[in-house]
Amino acid sequence: MADRRFTIKVGLASCGIAAGAQQVYDEFANQLSKAELNADLILTGCLGMCYCEPLVEVSTDGHERYLYGNVGPGDVDRIISQHLAGGEPVRDLLVYAPGLDPEMDLYFAKQVRIALKNCGVINPEDIASYLKAGGYQGLRKALEIGPEAVIEEIKASGLRGRGGAGFPTWLKWSLTRQASGDVKYVICNADEGDPGAFMDRSILESDPHSVIEGMLIAAYAIGAGKGYIYCRAEYPLAIKRLRLAIGQAEACGFLGGNIQGSGFDFSLEIREGAGAFVCGEETALIMSMEGKRGMPRFRPPYPSEKGLFGAPTSINNVETYANVPRILQGGAEAYSKYGTEKSKGTKVFALAGKVKRGGLVEIPMGMTIDEIVFDIGGGISTGKAFKAIQTGGPSGGCIPASLGGTPVDYESLGRIGAIMGSGGLLVMDEDTCMVDVAKYFLTFARGESCGKCTFCRVGSEKMLEILERITSGKGTSEDLSLIKNLGEAVKSGSMCGLGQTMPNPVLTTLQYFAEEYQAHIDEAYCPARQCKALISYHIDPDRCRGCGLCAKVCAVGAISGELRKPYTIDSEVCVRCGLCAAACRFDAIDVVSRPKSAEANLGVAQ
Amino acid sequence: MRITSEQSYAIEQIVNKYRNLSGAAIPILQEIQNQLGYVSPQFIEKVAELTEIPASELYGIVTFYTQFRLEPIGENHIQICHGTACHLAGANAVIEAFESSTGAKCGSTSKDGKFTLDKVACMGCCSLAPVVGVNGKIHGRMTAEKAQKLARELKGGDSRGR
Numbered sequence: 172m173a174d175r176r177f178t179i180k181v182g183l184a185s186c187g188i189a190a191g192a193q194q195v196y197d198e199f200a201n202q203l204s205k206a207e208l209n210a211d212l213i214l215t216g217c218l219g220m221c222y223c224e225p226l227v228e229v230s231t232d233g234h235e236r237y238l239y240g241n242v243g244p245g246d247v248d249r250i251i252s253q254h255l256a257g258g259e260p261v262r263d264l265l266v267y268a269p270g271l272d273p274e275m276d277l278y279f280a281k282q283v284r285i286a287l288k289n290c291g292v293i294n295p296e297d298i299a300s301y302l303k304a305g306g307y308q309g310l311r312k313a314l315e316i317g318p319e320a321v322i323e324e325i326k327a328s329g330l331r332g333r334g335g336a337g338f339p340t341w342l343k344w345s346l347t348r349q350a351s352g353d354v355k356y357v358i359c360n361a362d363e364g365d366p367g368a369f370m371d372r373s374i375l376e377s378d379p380h381s382v383i384e385g386m387l388i389a390a391y392a393i394g395a396g397k398g399y400i401y402c403r404a405e406y407p408l409a410i411k412r413l414r415l416a417i418g419q420a421e422a423c424g425f426l427g428g429n430i431q432g433s434g435f436d437f438s439l440e441i442r443e444g445a446g447a448f449v450c451g452e453e454t455a456l457i458m459s460m461e462g463k464r465g466m467p468r469f470r471p472p473y474p475s476e477k478g479l480f481g482a483p484t485s486i487n488n489v490e491t492y493a494n495v496p497r498i499l500q501g502g503a504e505a506y507s508k509y510g511t512e513k514s515k516g517t518k519v520f521a522l523a524g525k526v527k528r529g530g531l532v533e534i535p536m537g538m539t540i541d542e543i544v545f546d547i548g549g550g551i552s553t554g555k556a557f558k559a560i561q562t563g564g565p566s567g568g569c570i571p572a573s574l575g576g577t578p579v580d581y582e583s584l585g586r587i588g589a590i591m592g593s594g595g596l597l598v599m600d601e602d603t604c605m606v607d608v609a610k611y612f613l614t615f616a617r618g619e620s621c622g623k624c625t626f627c628r629v630g631s632e633k634m635l636e637i638l639e640r641i642t643s644g645k646g647t648s649e650d651l652s653l654i655k656n657l658g659e660a661v662k663s664g665s666m667c668g669l670g671q672t673m674p675n676p677v678l679t680t681l682q683y684f685a686e687e688y689q690a691h692i693d694e695a696y697c698p699a700r701q702c703k704a705l706i707s708y709h710i711d712p713d714r715c716r717g718c719g720l721c722a723k724v725c726a727v728g729a730i731s732g733e734l735r736k737p738y739t740i741d742s743e744v745c746v747r748c749g750l751c752a753a754a755c756r757f758d759a760i761d762v763v764s765r766p767k768s769a770e771a772n773l774g775v776a777q
Numbered sequence: 778m779r780i781t782s783e784q785s786y787a788i789e790q791i792v793n794k795y796r797n798l799s800g801a802a803i804p805i806l807q808e809i810q811n812q813l814g815y816v817s818p819q820f821i822e823k824v825a826e827l828t829e830i831p832a833s834e835l836y837g838i839v840t841f842y843t844q845f846r847l848e849p850i851g852e853n854h855i856q857i858c859h860g861t862a863c864h865l866a867g868a869n870a871v872i873e874a875f876e877s878s879t880g881a882k883c884g885s886t887s888k889d890g891k892f893t894l895d896k897v898a899c900m901g902c903c904s905l906a907p908v909v910g911v912n913g914k915i916h917g918r919m920t921a922e923k924a925q926k927l928a929r930e931l932k933g934g935d936s937r938g939r
Contacts, residue, residue: 185900185901185902185915186901186902186904186905188915189902189905189908189915189916189917190905190917221902221903221904221905222904224904224905363901364898364899365899366859366860366861366862366863366864366898366899367860367861367862367899367903368899368901369899369901369902369903372901373901404807404844405897405898405899405900405901406901442803442804443804443807444844445803445806445807445838445842445843445844445845446842446843446844446845447841447842447843448898459803460800461799461800462799462800462801462802462803462830462838463800463802463834463838464837464838464841465841465842480799480800521903523861523862523903523904523906524861524862524865524903525865529862529903529904530904561861564861595861597861597862597865599865603865608865611861611864612861615898621841724921724922724925726873726874726877726878746873748870748873748874748877748921749867749870749921750870750873750874750921750922750925753870753920753921753922754921754922
């Protein structure tokens with residue numbers, strides 16, 4: 172084996188580290204330093220398969236990829252002695268190997284990696300690794316063909332804003348280029364605030380130079396000399412790797428004065444967000460960068476005309492920028508051959524929720540929801556039925572499983588009341604209460620309303636009151652028409668995207684899951700058994716062994732009984748926290764929600 | 778709470794560092810919080826004096842952005858993720874378990890100063906949901922039971938978590 176060269180990559184993005192990948196990396200470093208093996212240990216970013224982190228990839232002479240999942244420091248010894256020294260892969264840890272599992276072959280075959288091309292492949296902390304993978308070739312091409320041709324190329328590629336709104340990227344650039352002013356700016360919007368979305372974080376942590384290169388090309392096309400990356404402070408690793416990348420790019424002459432001898436000057440600075448969801452909106456982001464409260468303002472004038480410090484500014488999202496170097500390098504056609512008529516290329520999604528293979532995926536536009544959930548995601552993790560998918564976070568919609576054949580592109584999703592959004596895809600099973608989900612998103616959006624527009628500020632509060640009523644079994648049928656009207660009013664009466672889209676989760680669940688709302692109202696019944704006021708916990712005397720653990724964990728003393736005899740829960744005292752059910756070793760505690768009519772028929776049970 | 782001379786000196790240094798930066802108010806306040814742990818009304822007065830940015834404007838910024846805290850943080854900082862994936866995976870039960878076992882409510886510090894509990898929007902580790910950050914270290918696949926255990930351990934004096 173000594174003649175073969177092994178490469179070992181450990182995925183060290185945030186989710187990998189959270190799962191313990193750093194310890195795995197350190198253990199490899201430690202053991203490899205003692206072993207006489209021809210092996211390189213490489214730190215890499217997100218491999219996309221978050222569901223089985225920590226991930227380790229072993230390849231031989233650059234090919235024959237083997238992916239190990241759920242690797243712990245205790246497994247390192249086996250991988251080294253069996254696979255590297257002995258030539259025999261460690262079967263029980265393998266999640267992917269050529270021809271091992273047709274399901275996993277499909278998982279990879281369905282995806283097209285353009286924006287994520289380098290994620291989990293290169294070392295994000297080393298510019299040499301990026302250069303070796305073709306890095307800064309897009310910039311080279313741009314400098315060769317000139318600014319107008321760059322904009323033409325982006326236009327031909329059909330690239331649209333990946334932050335969610337889908338505005339044509341070339342047009343934004345072109346408008347900013349044409350705007351009058353000597354000073355112009357480009358901004359990268361990395362204020363990824365949608366709960367359940369982590370595309371931008373992964374790209375920044377795994378391939379920061381792609382974003383820098385994309386910004387350089389944009390700045391060159393527009394005529395901007397300065398750029399800012401506005402990044403969430405909640406992403407410390409992304410910020411750390413960006414800082415490192417900026418320093419390396421400066422040292423290699425890709426940032427600074429007279430870049431690569433072209434006469435083009437560009438410098439880049441990071442600004443940390445301070446935790447306000449509304450700052451993802453471009454005018455609010457600008458306010459925040461100017462050191463003010465992040466409150467949106469009226470458009471026009473658009474930032475392309477009057478943006479940061481009053482100068483023409485082009486703001487694009489992380490994923491949009493990551494696509495740019497690839498388009499320049501590979502040509503517009505290679506990009507636009509993917510996708511649908513109006514939505515070209517690929518989109519990165521953060522697949523999460525009750526799905527088997529959660530993680531980061533990149534798909535050609537136009538793929539159906541079912542293909543994403545089942546072929547790529549592997550179906551529902553709980554074994555229960557697929558109920559709905561939610562796109563676009565608090566601005567998006569809940570799409571029922573029955574519309575799983577809908578192609579994922581800007582237009583098709585818009586038609587069914589949802590939005591593409593920035594790329595969060597939350598999968599829900601039948602244990603998810605759609606009224607609760609609507610309430611969750613609305614609670615979030617209400618908390619993030621900046622308070623400027625009355626409809627957004629007060630309307631969200633009132634909508635939430637109605638949902639509170641419904642989920643506590645006190646709703647009326649009038650509430651349904653009231654909340655619908657109010658939702659429409661908030662949409663049309665708000666100035667920025669936050670208010671205009673905040674009612675979407677409510678309106679789409681009303682449209683597609685009306686019977687669930689009705690059950691809460693007419694029957695004080697939560698079919699998914701989630702709404703606290705409508706459920707109760709019961710101990711099944713047949714299954715209970717009387718161990719007393721539930722009584723011990725109960726924080727309010729609602730459970731009583733004698734050892735070795737069935738315990739009981741006092742529903743009056745119980746706060747429905749679920750601690751007892753989680754603690755029970757015998758699965759003896761049931762969560763129950765009963766329709767009013769059923770209770771009347773039964774007489775009151777328990 | 779009066780401002781100490783060390784704090785006053787640190788604030789002067791930070792303001793000087795950002796003297797030439799346009800729109801510096803937020804980076805200044807962020808660095809004060811990083812170094813001193815919080816941004817008290819007294820710190821705001823000091824910044825206003827040094828930068829000539831009205832204290833009302835600074836106060837407006839500090840209360841607008843969730844990152845800023847006006848009071849010192851507890852010994853252990855517990856950030857409970859309440860992103861969508863975590864919500865679906867039972868974050869509410871985790872929140873309640875932490876609240877009942879630490880005696881602190883989300884967004885505040887316990888009376889004994891041992892715990893500060895915060896609900897955060899999304900930490901981007903959705904595949905490990907529900908997720909909790911304890912003193913900067915992320916713990917995945919939390920349950921109410923694990924939360925109780927963690928709180929007990931931290932109460933016992935091990936302030937680094939596990």
